[in-house]
Amino acid sequence: MHVARPGVDPAEVAPGTCSGQSLLCVATVTRSKGYDVLVAALESLAPLPWRCLVVGSLARDPRFAEDLRARVEEAGLTHRIRFSGPLSGTELDTAYAEADALVLASRAETYGMVAVEALARGCRSSRPPPAGSRRPWAVTAPGDSRACWCPRGTTFRSRPRCAAGWATPTCATASARRHGTGVPSCPGGGTRPRGSRGCSPRWGRDPRVAGGPRPGGVTILALLVVRVGTGPFLEGVRLLDARSLAAAAGIGVVATVSCAWRWSLVARGLGVPLPLPGAVAACYRAQLVNATLPGGIVGDVHRAVRHGRGTGDLGRGLRAVAWERSAGQAVQLGLAFLVLLLLPSPVRGSIPAITAAVAGVALALWLLARVLSRSGPSPAARAIRALRTDLRSALFQGTAGLGILLASVLAVTAHVATFLLAARVAGSSSSPVLVLPLALLVLLAMGLPTNVAGWGPREGVAAWAFASAGLGADLGVATAVVYGVMALVASLPGAVVIAAGWLREKDRTLRDDVRRQAPQPVRVLEGTAHG
DSSP states (O other): OOOOOOOBOOOOOOOOOSSOOEEEEESOSSGGGTHHHHHHHHHHTTTSOOEEEEESOSSSSHHHHHHHHHHHHHTTOTTTEEEEEOOOHHHHHHHHHTOSEEEOOOSOBSSOHHHHHHHHTTOEEEEOOBTTOOOOEEEEOTTOOOOEEEOTTSGGGGOHHHHHHTTSOOHHHHHHHHHHHSOOBOTTSOBOOOGGGSSSOOOOOOTTTOOSOOHHHHHHHHHHHHHHOSHHHHHHHHTOOHHHHHHHHHHHHHHHHHHHHHHHHHHHHTTOOOOHHHHHHHHHHHHHHHHHSTTSOHHHHHHHHHHHHHHTOHHHHHHHHHHHHHHHHHHHHHHHHHHHHHSOOTTGGGHHHHHHHHHHHHHHHHHHHHHHHTSOSOHHHHHHHHHHHHIIIIISSTTHHHHHHHHHHHHHHHHHHHHHHHHHHTTOOSOHHHHHHHHHHHHHHHTSTTOBTTBSHHHHHHHHHHHHTTSOHHHHHHHHHHHHHHHHHHTTHHHHHHHHHHHHHHHHHHHHHHHHHSOOOOOOOTTGGGO
16 A cells, blocks of 8 residues: 655745736636636626636536636636646746736635645645535635635635735735745655645634624523523423414514515615525525524525625625615614604603614714715725615615515514514413513514524513513513524524525536536547548
C-alpha cells in the first residue's frame, strides 16, 4: 500500500497585476464546480472593475458549458469572463502569475488542491469548506485576522465590499505571499497545508451566525418557572385537543397566505418577482424554521437568501424580505397603538406619551434623512437615496401599497384570532374586548429576537399583562404556551415543503450524475479514418 500525501510543487510567488482586478478560476466547467453560482456572483458585481479567467475543460459536461457561456453572453460579460480551456505547465504558471485572487465556487470539495496551489504562490483564494462541512464560506488569507463570511453556496457576491477589497493590494495579499513562500515541503519536494493556520484557507465559526440559546429568552423562562412553577406550562399543553389544533391550523393558512401575498407584492416592486405559490411554500418553511431555532428570524433569512440566489440578485432578495417584515411590523404596531389607546389595557395611560415619543423620533429621523440626502455624494446620502427608492418601488408603487396594507391587516387579524382561541382553550372566560389588547402586547413582544424557538418574551409579557389585567399570571403563561404549540402545529406544512425540496434536489443530482456517466458519442475527425 502506498500513501500519496497531499502537497504541491514549490512555485514562485505570483506578482499579480498592478490594478489588482484579475480573478482566476481553475476547475473543469461542470455544475458540481459551481460555475453558475460564480457567474451570478460576478454578474451582481458588474459595477466593480474586474476580469476573470476560467481555466478548465469544457468537454466534461458540454451541455452545461454551452448553457454557461450563453448566460455569460446574455449578461454582457463576454469581454470580462474568458474561457481558456485546460492549461498546464508554463501556461498554467502564467495564469497564476497574472491572478490577484483565486475564486472557486464548488458545491463540494474533498480537499481543495487548487486553493493550496494558489496560496503556495501567495495568491489569495476563496473556496468552499470541505465536503460534509457545515461551516460557512470564509474568504481570507492565512495570518490575516479579517475574514469575510458568506453563506454556503453564495460565494463572495453576498459581500460586495469584500470583493471590492480585492481591487487594491492589501495586507491580506502580503500575508498570503509570506505564508505561501514559507510553507514546509513534503517528502518529494511538494508543499502541504499546515492545518487551519497553514497555507490553506482558514475555516472557523463566525460568531455572528453562531446558534445556541439566547440568554434573554432562557432567563425569562427560568424566572417564570421560579415565579409560577411548571404547572401553567404543563396545563397549557394538557388542555390542547385535536379540534383546537385544527382550528389554529386553518387560521394559520390565512396568516401564511397573507404574508406570502405581501412578500410577493414587495418583491415585484423591487424587480425580483415571486409567484404566490412559491411564496406560500417558502413562508411555511420559514415559519417552521423560526419556530424551531433560536432568534425567530433564521427562516426569514433563509427564504431571503434562497429567493435572491434564485433571481440572481441577492441584495434585492434580502431587501424584499426586510421590507416585507418591516411593513408587517409597522402595520401591527399601528393597530396595537390604536387598540391600546381605545380599549382598557395595562399601558393605556402611557400610550399618549409613547405615541408622542415615537412621533418625535420619526420626525427627527425624517429631518435627518432630508439633511443627509442633500449632503452631496457621501455614503450616507447614497444610502438615504437608495432607501427612498426602495420605499417608492416596494411599498408605494401603484396599488401595491393598498395590497400590502390589506395583507398585513389580515395577517395581524389571524394572529390575534389564534391568540384569542388560545386564551379560550387555556380557560379564560373574559370578554374578547379585555383580551384583545393583551394579545397585541404579546404579539409585539414576539417580535423581539431574544426568544428560544419562539419561547421566552411571549410567556413573560403574557404573564405580566394578564396579571396586570387581573386575570392572573398563571393564565397568561398557559395562554402563551397554548399559542406556541398552536403556532408550531400551524407551521408543520413547512416540513412537507422541506422534504419535497430535498427530494427534488436529490433527484436532480441523480439525473446529473447519470448524464455525466453516460458514454459520449465518438467523433471521427476527417481524414483519420484513412490513417
